[in-house]
Amino acid sequence: xxxxxxxxxxxxxxxxxxxxxxxxxxxxxxxxxxxxxxxxxxxxxxxxxxxxxxxxxxxxxxxxxxxxxxxxxxxxxxxxxxxxxxxxxxxxxxxxxxxxxxxxxxxxxxxxxxxxxxxxxxxxxxxxxxxxxxxxxxxxxxxxxxxxxxxxxxxxxxxxxxxxxxxxxxxxxxxxxxxxxxxxxxxxxxxxxxxxxxxxxxxxxxxxxxxxxxxxxxxxxxxxxxxxxxxxxxxxxxxxxxxxxxxxxxxxxxxxxxxxxxxxxxxxxxxxxxxxxxxxxxxxxxxxxxxxxxxxxxxxxxxxxxxxxxxxxxxxxxxxxxxxxxxxxxxxxxxxxxxxxxxxxxxxxxxxxxxxxxxxxxxxxxxxxxxxxxxxxxxxxxxxxxxxxxxxxxxxxxxxxxxxxxxxxxxxxxxxxxxxxxxxxxxxxxxxxxxxxxxxxxxxxxxxxxxxxxxxxxxxxxxxxxxxxxxxxxxxxxxxxxxxxxxxxxxxxxxxxxxxxxxxxxxxxxxxxxxxxxxxxxxxxxxxxxxxxxxxxxxxxxxxxxxxxxxxxxxxxxxxxxxxxxxxxxxxxxxxxxxxxxxxxxxxxxxxxxxxxxxxxxxxxxxxxxxxxxxxxxxxxxxxxxxxxxxxxxxxxxxxxxxxxxxxxxxxxxxxxxxxxxxxxxxxxxxxxxxxxxxxxxxxxxxxxxxxxxxxxxxxxxxxxxxxxxxxxxxxxxxxxxxxxxxxxxxxxxxxxxxxxxxxxxxxxxxxxxxxxxxxxxxxxxxxxxxxxxxxxxxxxxxxxxxxxxxxxxxxxxxxxx
Numbered sequence: 001x002x003x004x005x006x007x008x009x010x011x012x013x014x015x016x017x018x019x020x021x022x023x024x025x026x027x028x029x030x031x032x033x034x035x036x037x038x039x040x041x042x043x044x045x046x047x048x049x050x051x052x053x054x055x056x057x058x059x060x061x062x063x064x065x066x067x068x069x070x071x072x073x074x075x076x077x078x079x080x081x082x083x084x085x086x087x088x089x090x091x092x093x094x095x096x097x098x099x100x101x102x103x104x105x106x107x108x109x110x111x112x113x114x115x116x117x118x119x120x121x122x123x124x125x126x127x128x129x130x131x132x133x134x135x136x137x138x139x140x141x142x143x144x145x146x147x148x149x150x151x152x153x154x155x156x157x158x159x160x161x162x163x164x165x166x167x168x169x170x171x172x173x174x175x176x177x178x179x180x181x182x183x184x185x186x187x188x189x190x191x192x193x194x195x196x197x198x199x200x201x202x203x204x205x206x207x208x209x210x211x212x213x214x215x216x217x218x219x220x221x222x223x224x225x226x227x228x229x230x231x232x233x234x235x236x237x238x239x240x241x242x243x244x245x246x247x248x249x250x251x252x253x254x255x256x257x258x259x260x261x262x263x264x265x266x267x268x269x270x271x272x273x274x275x276x277x278x279x280x281x282x283x284x285x286x287x288x289x290x291x292x293x294x295x296x297x298x299x300x301x302x303x304x305x306x307x308x309x310x311x312x313x314x315x316x317x318x319x320x321x322x323x324x325x326x327x328x329x330x331x332x333x334x335x336x337x338x339x340x341x342x343x344x345x346x347x348x349x350x351x352x353x354x355x356x357x358x359x360x361x362x363x364x365x366x367x368x369x370x371x372x373x374x375x376x377x378x379x380x381x382x383x384x385x386x387x388x389x390x391x392x393x394x395x396x397x398x399x400x401x402x403x404x405x406x407x408x409x410x411x412x413x414x415x416x417x418x419x420x421x422x423x424x425x426x427x428x429x430x431x432x433x434x435x436x437x438x439x440x441x442x443x444x445x446x447x448x449x450x451x452x453x454x455x456x457x458x459x460x461x462x463x464x465x466x467x468x469x470x471x472x473x474x475x476x477x478x479x480x481x482x483x484x485x486x487x488x489x490x491x492x493x494x495x496x497x498x499x500x501x502x503x504x505x506x507x508x509x510x511x512x513x514x515x516x517x518x519x520x521x522x523x524x525x526x527x528x529x530x531x532x533x534x535x536x537x538x539x540x541x542x543x544x545x546x547x548x549x550x551x552x553x554x555x556x557x558x559x560x561x562x563x564x565x566x567x568x569x570x571x572x573x574x575x576x577x578x579x580x581x582x583x584x585x586x587x588x589x590x591x592x593x594x595x596x597x598x599x600x601x602x603x604x605x606x607x608x609x610x611x612x613x614x615x616x617x618x619x620x621x622x623x624x625x626x627x628x629x630x631x632x633x634x635x636x637x638x639x640x641x642x643x644x645x646x647x648x649x650x651x652x653x654x655x656x657x658x659x660x661x662x663x664x665x666x667x668x669x670x671x672x673x674x675x676x677x678x679x680x681x682x683x684x685x686x687x688x689x690x691x692x693x694x695x696x697x698x699x700x701x702x703x704x705x706x707x708x709x710x711x712x713x714x715x716x717x718x719x720x721x722x723x724x725x726x727x728x729x730x731x732x733x734x735x736x737x738x739x740x741x742x743x744x745x746x747x748x749x750x751x752x753x754x755x756x757x758x759x760x761x762x763x764x765x766x767x768x769x770x771x772x773x774x775x776x777x778x779x780x781x782x783x784x785x786x787x788x789x790x791x792x793x794x795x796x797x798x799x800x801x802x
Contacts, residue, residue, distance in 0.1 A: 004743040004775035008080040012072030014041040031779045033795030039779035049077040049092045051128040131695045134737045136748045141730035154700040160736050166652045178638045185631045192624045219600040226593050235584045243574040254565045282542040289535035291328045316546035343516045355507045368493040379483045386476045399470040406463045653699035654688045666735035674767035680705035723756035746775035
């Protein structure tokens with residue numbers, strides 16, 4: 001079915017805000033217009049209507065929503081296709097919100113949605129990819145065939161021939177990932193071996209574990225035996241301890257009675273009256289010391305109580321007990337006083353620490369304070385030299401305007417000099433400035449030299465001086481702004497510094513007052529401690545005298561008690577030396593037991609560590625074996641992938657050769673119809689098998705031409721200009737167009753060969769007609785392609801809005 005495009009209606013698509021309707025004919029159709037007039041947009045509108053997308057969207061160059069004109073809410077394109085039998089009207093609408101609608105009118109029948117898509121596919125007979133290869137011959141896709149490395153050109157040719165699937169499959173084979181995995185496994189294997197080398201020998205470790213386990217079993221036997229022995233000895237020691245307590249009580253009582261008797265014997269030489277007078281004197285000294293102590297501790301009431309109770313007559317021993325009672329109260333008061341001193345000492349230490357902390361904070365902030373003062377001085381100097389920030393900003397603006405004025409003046413002078421130069425070069429005999437005819441060329445040349453000299457000397461020097469001054473002022477302006485920001489940041493630090501200094505002075509004063517109070521109390525403490533020692537000595541001596549006076553009649557009774565105590569000690573049958581030996585033996589055995597247990601725990605910990613090391617060795621060996629096995633499997637897989645890649649390359653080479661054989665005749669037919677130069681008479685595309693830098697086999701296309709001069713086949717692309725190369729790419733694309741089955745009988749060309757001369761452009765159109773194509777639609781900037789019976793559709797820049 002001979003199918004061609006009858007008309008296109010465009011609304012809101014890309015460059016066209018307003019509706020545009022174009023009629024096409026069979027044969028050559030030229031869409032002519034300047035850059036930006038919407039030629040390509042018309043061709044892309046046809047592609048969008050037939051397939052719902054364009055190649056730029058599929059390649060993600062822009063989004064689908066970008067096909068809608070900026071001032072429209074939807075893009076709508078209607079393409080009418082016709083054949084000798086029937087006509088088809090295809091309308092596709094895309095709304096900015098993402099909704100898309102397709103309608104196909106076949107005679108009286110209207111299709112929408114999926115049935116409409118299927119009908120379009122049936123009408124065209126090509127997929128979108130095949131349409132781009134065989135029908136819509138885009139200039140940029142054609143350039144890929146002729147420009148770039150041989151490998152890049154070969155891939156572009158594969159895309160036009162529909163053979164790129166093999167290359168896509170080839171590239172999808174993850175050979176690099178598999179090789180990377182192999183390298184990772186090899187690195188892991190090396191790491192595991194290094195880790196194993198850093199661990200102890202397995203056999204030696206097993207032997208050490210066995211020895212430690214044997215030693216631990218020995219301790220398991222020894223420790224219970226030792227515990228049983230200690231238990232028996234402790235039981236014996238407890239029995240002896242009861243006797244020891246009785247023995248100690250009896251012995252203490254015996255020693256006390258002996259001491260009393262000995263004291264009686266010593267004091268018996270003293271006359272009772274003399275002893276009584278001495279005791280009275282001691283009482284007075286004791287009273288003085290205790291009262292002085294209470295007075296120093298600010299407790300006058302206790303001294304009055306003691307004086308009042310002493311006036312009440314009692315026995316000598318009762319008086320001694322009264323003194324001891326008040327002595328103990330004085331000691332408690334002294335202890336409370338000492339506790340207060342300790343609290344003051346702690347308070348002094350706390351204040352001292354706080355003082356040191358404040359000094360540290362001040363030292364930390366000292367640098368910031370110094371920085372603040374230095375920055376203030378620098379800001380004052382800069383302000384004094386350049387003025388305030390506002391004044392400096394105004395100066396900068398004035399300098400920038402002056403520089404712009406100087407540059408404009410230099411450009412004007414330069415233009416004058418260049419105009420004079422053109423006169424000297426013989427391009428004109430009239431002065432371009434005053435427009436008068438030049439009578440004396442030498443005088444004019446002298447004026448030109450002076451103008452050049454003045455332009456290069458005076459203008460540049462003044463401009464350079466002004467620019468240097470601007471740079472100096474700009475640096476000063478930036479520095480002032482920076483200083484102000486930094487000073488604002490440091491203000492809080494400086495305020496905190498002043499606050500800390502005030503706090504430091506206050507803390508020093510409080511600490512000095514506390515140290516003075518503490519020093520006074522310590523001196524008082526020393527004095528009271530001396531008073532307590534004196535009172536204690538007097539009380540002891542008075543107690544002895546009072547006891548002696550009271551015990552003259554008790555000596556006989558005490559001697560009988562002493563004899564009874566001696567008999568009881570003998571009956572107890574207790575030896576302190578044996579008890580001490582037994583006690584030392586229990587202590588020694590207990591110490592040994594604790595050492596054995598500690599050694600056992602150490603052994604258990606060592607065993608756990610060594611067993612953990614052994615388990616780690618076993619784990620590493622197992623992991624190493626697993627990695628080795630996996631490495632072998634991946635190595636086999638890697639080799640299989642290499643075979644698959646080689647097979648794909650061989651299949652690719654074979655398939656390329658077959659397709660090229662089918663294409664050669666069509667290429668030369670198109671070559672003879674379009675190529676108008678006489679340097680080559682025939683084209684040939686050959687498939688050549690090569691090896692890459694890494695040694696892998698692959699095939700590439702070689703484009704050869706038979707030279708007219710000597711009949712030699714030579715590589716053509718290095719010998720052609722860019723325009724000739726573009727022509728060869730067009731010839732190849734036209735030949736590929738003939739390979740497609742069930743294709744529509746029209747071709748769309750977007751500026752197929754922009755960089756060839758006008759005569760050759762015309763021959764392109766004539767050649768396309770000679771090839772027998774029913775309809776050719778060409779977007780171009782030049783009407784020179786016009787041939788007999790060709791239809792020209794002229795576009796203007798304004799048509800995008802009309």
